[in-house]
Amino acid sequence: PIDAARLWRMLMQMAEIGATDKGGSRRLALTDEDAAGRALLRQWAEAAGCSVAVDAIGSMVIRRPGRDPHLPPVVMGSHLDTQPTGGRFDGVFGVLAGMEVLQSLNDKGIETAHPVEVAVWMNEEGARFSPPMMGSGVWAGVFGEQEILDKVGQDGARLGDELERLGWRGPLAADHRSRPFAAYFEAHIEQGPILEHEGAQIGVVTGAQGQRWYEVTITGQEAHAGPTPMRLRRDALVAGARVVDRVNRIGLEGGEEACATVGILDVHPHSRNVIPGRVFLTVDLRHPDDATLAGFDRRFRDETQALCDAAGVTVEISEFWHFPSTPFAPELVQRVRAAAEGFGYRSRDIVSGAGHDAVYVARVCPTAMVFIPCEDGISHNEAENIRPEDAERGCAVLFEAVRQTAG
């Protein structure tokens, strides 16, 4: 029901903005590249006769009116920002599949009862400004607007200042109470290997696993790498290294569905012949079962403390971000499943390993997601890739689920 060639053209054109040497994309949230991506989308939206607006926290909304202006919109969406060395499809696919649905509704002259919208959420990745999923989080009431405006990025920029600079402090309320959705659908690449491995063409996402993110600061004693005997050292990096290995072991021993990652580790004072006096690192623990994840939390805290005590260094652990395992709305999940079946696509139920804007939106409105396979399960990598047929199938399922829901 959709124009697969047009969708692929949009994907490839968007990928030119912030294109990297290695075939990926770099459009960190609230940078000039992020803005250029939105400007391109805005052209397509306006050419399709849709109105475009921005909310107070910088999320962009593209609207195709429905028959009844009093009904809340059925919304599709995702994000256009990327990781520092990101791929061409993470987030982008969901936004452009939504844009393609709007254009296909136009092409077919389909009127819907509800307005149909595409949301481009502000800063989903959480790479430059952390945590992730900020735009959807503010809209859903998870974060306060001011709290987010005051966030400072890895490069020292204040989020609110970047919004002003880009003209993204829009007039729409970033608040689900004054701007509710009838339903929310997010199409996304799987970002993992399961669908490809099992030959499934569509992932019917039943929910997202829980996540706990931490910041860990280890303090030892700076000293000279030469004349300081090994047994007198309090080396913050040696302790930090053991924590990294232990976090990995918690993941490895936590069963097939466990994930545990250290993505950032900074050493101070960062000199070749100085025993590191301080290490900062981030930890990301995940599991679909909240009780299991709570067990990881205890094990991580206890073993980190014990490792640091044994190394003669002190440690501070703070939980930086957390969301529990999130089920999606069964009736919408069933609509996605049925749409895939209707087209004869091989589908399977799947739990999302990543957080998505859908996770926050799901707290305040019925929500579902559609996954498509990605090559070798690789994402958050410049080599991230998908096949045009899979993009087409995912977009078709999205179209069908939205059409039915929008009445």
Added chain:
Amino acid sequence: PIDAARLWRMLMQMAEIGATDKGGSRRLALTDEDAAGRALLRQWAEAAGCSVAVDAIGSMVIRRPGRDPHLPPVVMGSHLDTQPTGGRFDGVFGVLAGMEVLQSLNDKGIETAHPVEVAVWMNEEGARFSPPMMGSGVWAGVFGEQEILDKVGQDGARLGDELERLGWRGPLAADHRSRPFAAYFEAHIEQGPILEHEGAQIGVVTGAQGQRWYEVTITGQEAHAGPTPMRLRRDALVAGARVVDRVNRIGLEGGEEACATVGILDVHPHSRNVIPGRVFLTVDLRHPDDATLAGFDRRFRDETQALCDAAGVTVEISEFWHFPSTPFAPELVQRVRAAAEGFGYRSRDIVSGAGHDAVYVARVCPTAMVFIPCEDGISHNEAENIRPEDAERGCAVLFEAVRQTAG
């Protein structure tokens, strides 16, 4: 024989330049702070009637003439640059003790046969620009002048450009063949705990232990920290962490005199929810015995390779810097020992755990060093501290050894 109060005043005044919140000093090589330190020293030197000149690689020379202008100088020296979070005495003590010796020779109206000089070597620490001991290394012919001019710092600056900017590309040849020394003495804080622990007041330095520095780059595969199963990961940081722990173990198992340190570790792409695809780290291995150090080298290379193979990541190891164990000149070492005895100071022989400019100078001229204790053996730390009595004793020994040598 020296003016201890004047020496301490100079030390405290120098410490005000680049003073840090925590009582240390930050005068990274070839920064404005480094230049301000030298400008202060130049004032003292000129007030003492000495001439001041700079060589082609930015080392500064203060000269008190001798009776015979044809004799090569007897030189004292060390450095004024510091670590990023350095102390007030590392290097500075040797330079200012030398300056105090020149002033005491003046006060006493002592004429020497040889000229007596104080050398302030360019970039000893190797923190901003690596490796360490650059000024002495060029003078001694260890490094080529152009090679060093082209070094790029952690902050991206080119060393040669910084020299030009500061006006430090001086007219003296940075070459021991055209500018030989009769002898070289370097006074320094121990930077380790041995003298303090044994109640010794003076360390008679018989030589310096060997060092091998490496750069290690580990390459895995970036992927999403959520949907990527643990068993499919190729996490460069997990492998890097195991290397850090293994390097530490090589040090711990290498006997009392072994040292092994990772001072720098950088993670790429440095995002909380991305499995690190690349890690860069530095390794510093030391031992007084060259054969033992060669054994550490083999073990480090073999075990790093094995750990990385097991983790499914690739690794490149390159030796970045290396100097063998360096004995000092027995007749000068004996002169230091005798001077300490003459004053009734408790002294002991000691091997330097750190590299010093004296290590490169020793390759081309008779060299010795004088160590004084530092508090808790702590150095390369803002808390680095010494007692005024120890500064006085070290300077007195330096005075006596230089006076005898300069004739």
